[in-house]
Amino acid sequence: MARIKSKNDSPLVPMPSDSFIPQRDLGKTPVLEAKHLGIDFGGLTAVDDFNLTIGRTEIAGLIGPNGAGKTTVFNLLTKVYQPTRGTIMVDGYDTKGMSTVQVNKLGVARTFQNIRLFNNLSVEDNVKLGMHNQIKYGMAEGILRLPSYWKQERIAHERALELLSIFDMDGMAEAKAGSLPYGAQRRLEIVRALGTNPSLLLLDEPAAGMNPSETAELMENIIKIRDTFQIAIMLIEHDMNLVMGICEGICVLNFGKVIAKGTPDEIQSNPVVIEAYLGKKKEA
Amino acid sequence: MKLKSRKLKKTTVIDFATYIGVVLAFIIMNTLKNQGMLTRSLTGQLIPICCYIVMAVSLNLTVGILGELSLGHAGFMSVGAFSGVVAAMSLQTVIPSEPLRLAIALVVGAIFAAIAGTLVGIPVLRLRGDYLAIVTLAFGEIIKELINCLIIGVDETGLHIVFNATGTKSVNDLGLSEAGRVLIKGAQGATGTQTIASFTAGFILIMISLVVILNLVRSRSGRAIMALRDNRIAAESVGINVTKYKLMAFVTSAALAGAAGALYGLNFSNLVATKFDFNTSILVLVFVVLGGLGNIWGSIIAATVLTILPEALRGFDDYRMLIYAIVLILVMLATNNPQMKTLFAKLIPVRRGEKVNG
Numbered sequence: 001m002a003r004i005k006s007k008n009d010s011p012l013v014p015m016p017s018d019s020f021i022p023q024r025d026l027g028k029t030p031v032l033e034a035k036h037l038g039i040d041f042g043g044l045t046a047v048d049d050f051n052l053t054i055g056r057t058e059i060a061g062l063i064g065p066n067g068a069g070k071t072t073v074f075n076l077l078t079k080v081y082q083p084t085r086g087t088i089m090v091d092g093y094d095t096k097g098m099s100t101v102q103v104n105k106l107g108v109a110r111t112f113q114n115i116r117l118f119n120n121l122s123v124e125d126n127v128k129l130g131m132h133n134q135i136k137y138g139m140a141e142g143i144l145r146l147p148s149y150w151k152q153e154r155i156a157h158e159r160a161l162e163l164l165s166i167f168d169m170d171g172m173a174e175a176k177a178g179s180l181p182y183g184a185q186r187r188l189e190i191v192r193a194l195g196t197n198p199s200l201l202l203l204d205e206p207a208a209g210m211n212p213s214e215t216a217e218l219m220e221n222i223i224k225i226r227d228t229f230q231i232a233i234m235l236i237e238h239d240m241n242l243v244m245g246i247c248e249g250i251c252v253l254n255f256g257k258v259i260a261k262g263t264p265d266e267i268q269s270n271p272v273v274i275e276a277y278l279g280k281k282k283e284a
Numbered sequence: 285m286k287l288k289s290r291k292l293k294k295t296t297v298i299d300f301a302t303y304i305g306v307v308l309a310f311i312i313m314n315t316l317k318n319q320g321m322l323t324r325s326l327t328g329q330l331i332p333i334c335c336y337i338v339m340a341v342s343l344n345l346t347v348g349i350l351g352e353l354s355l356g357h358a359g360f361m362s363v364g365a366f367s368g369v370v371a372a373m374s375l376q377t378v379i380p381s382e383p384l385r386l387a388i389a390l391v392v393g394a395i396f397a398a399i400a401g402t403l404v405g406i407p408v409l410r411l412r413g414d415y416l417a418i419v420t421l422a423f424g425e426i427i428k429e430l431i432n433c434l435i436i437g438v439d440e441t442g443l444h445i446v447f448n449a450t451g452t453k454s455v456n457d458l459g460l461s462e463a464g465r466v467l468i469k470g471a472q473g474a475t476g477t478q479t480i481a482s483f484t485a486g487f488i489l490i491m492i493s494l495v496v497i498l499n500l501v502r503s504r505s506g507r508a509i510m511a512l513r514d515n516r517i518a519a520e521s522v523g524i525n526v527t528k529y530k531l532m533a534f535v536t537s538a539a540l541a542g543a544a545g546a547l548y549g550l551n552f553s554n555l556v557a558t559k560f561d562f563n564t565s566i567l568v569l570v571f572v573v574l575g576g577l578g579n580i581w582g583s584i585i586a587a588t589v590l591t592i593l594p595e596a597l598r599g600f601d602d603y604r605m606l607i608y609a610i611v612l613i614l615v616m617l618a619t620n621n622p623q624m625k626t627l628f629a630k631l632i633p634v635r636r637g638e639k640v641n642g
Binding site for chain 1: 293495496499500502503504505506507508510511513514515517518519520521522523524525526532
């Protein structure tokens with residue numbers, strides 16, 4: 001499969017946590033370090049002993065069969081669920097006991113598998129909501145429309161259009177988010193997440209429901225986002241063209257456990273991965 | 285600086301239309317009133333209409349914009365009414381100017397209702413949907429019963445307050461001096477209140493509520509509140525503090541209801557706490573639903589029409605409420621009927637093909 005070249009291409013190097021990060025990110029605090037992460041729902045262990053390190057500008061992939069626990073890992077990293085075991089370090093800070101809001105302020109932003117936009121608000125307002133914590137004025141200033149309101153809103157407006165222009169969506173800023181076509185809604189979710197000024201962007205099936213040409217465009221855009229914002233991106237995806245095309249490190253999950261880690265080439269030829277996806281070969 | 289030639293936003297136009305509509309309505313009604321061209325019953329209703337408009341607009345903030353059903357809005361009106369009456373009456377000798385005393389009463393009413401809103405909101409807003417609605421209903425009733433137990437009097441040493449929870453205490457327990465006056469007599473409510481409420485004050489209060497709510501909705505905080513309504517999980521994922529903004533909307537709504545209550549209380553010489561019962565909460569909710577959730581000018585029109593309607597139907601005697609109910613059902617059906625909507629859209633070309641959202 002053809003890999004999309006990016007100006008950041010560099011080989012993977014091993015980390016102490018039995019993970020790999022791109023060589024260019026060595027010597028910088030990893031954006032994410034998950035150690036022995038696990039969660040139980042009642043008696044069911046959904047994720048167990050999940051270890052992962054993501055470099056500052058890495059594009060990482062999380063794949064696995066349906067029900068493997070991929071979205072659960074995202075929910076753990078964003079503290080929608082509190083982990084039963086293990087630690088999550090974001091930017092070198094332990095996130096123990098933090099809420100979704102606090103983790104977001106630390107720099108973790110995400111999109112959702114089933115799109116969750118603010119459907120009754122305009123596209124621009126959706127992006128401005130992503131920028132909520134960057135816009136600094138209070139309730140009273142907003143009601144009284146003090147100069148700070150006008151100034152901050154103008155900056156927010158310009159920044160929102162700038163972010164929307166990454167996906168050529170600045171023309172539809174006034175449209176209602178709920179009225180956008182499916183692909184545009186997925187892209188808007190990414191723009192909204194970028195609005196929070198993240199250092200790690202988690203994308204949950206960004207290419208779901210997209211046709212091949214839209215997917216190809218999305219791949220270019222993911223690389224473009226990483227290169228312009230210099231952030232790390234981790235994505236869950238079933239489209240193997242996308243995963244193998246842009247991810248540097250890939251982690252394969254099955255039944256809540258990591259079964260393989262490595263570069264796209266290593267993953268594609270790994271017999272354990274093939275078995276997880278296709279089943280065991282019958283002995284002749 | 286670069287000149288802005290950009291077309292005005294649709295929302296800005298609707299906001300301005302709302303302000304202008306209210307100002308025009310006030311000028312027309314005030315002229316008619318001064319010319320003596322209004323019937324006595326309608327003149328008497330002008331201030332209550334103002335109060336109900338503010339109630340409807342403020343409840344729309346909780347129900348339409350925050351998206352949480354509250355059934356205890358009359359409770360905050362009640363807190364505002366009685367604290368406003370106490371403030372206005374006890375300052376009677378200190379501040380002779382009636383408009384100033386009225387303004388202070390409205391502010392006091394708003395503050396006390398905001399405090400009540402905070403106390404109720406902190407536990408209640410942890411719940412969602414139907415559960416929240418039922419608990420607000422309960423709190424509305426609790427507020428009513430608590431005020432029913434209050435006996436308040438004033439003399440030269442200050443306010444005297446007795447809490448008559450067991451029903452054994454009376455006005456004599458206040459220990460008022462010779463010059464003292466009783467302001468609130470428990471279940472008999474506030475009696476002998478000097479009616480200093482004016483139509484102009486009602487108009488100003490409506491304008492203030494509109495500025496507060498419309499500007500809030502178009503600001504950072506208002507966006508966060510609407511984001512909670514549309515998708516709470518997504519709102520959290522972009523770093524929006526759920527409790528803070530829920531409470532902000534709820535308390536603002538309660539404060540405006542408190543100011544409306546104070547105006548209402550100072551319009552009648554006698555006022556009992558049972559006036560602000562469940563029925564009043566539902567009445568205001570009907571204004572909001574009929575006017576359209578999140579639609580501010582809709583709330584204004586619905587509150588006006590439905591306050592006038594029962595009086596206008598007085599000629600039908602016993603069948604009055606029956607006809608009121610039928611009109612209500614017909615209006616609800618008409619506004620939610622797709623065919624009627626297309627018909628309206630044809631009649632009013634501006635609205636064609638799009639839902640107008642307050």
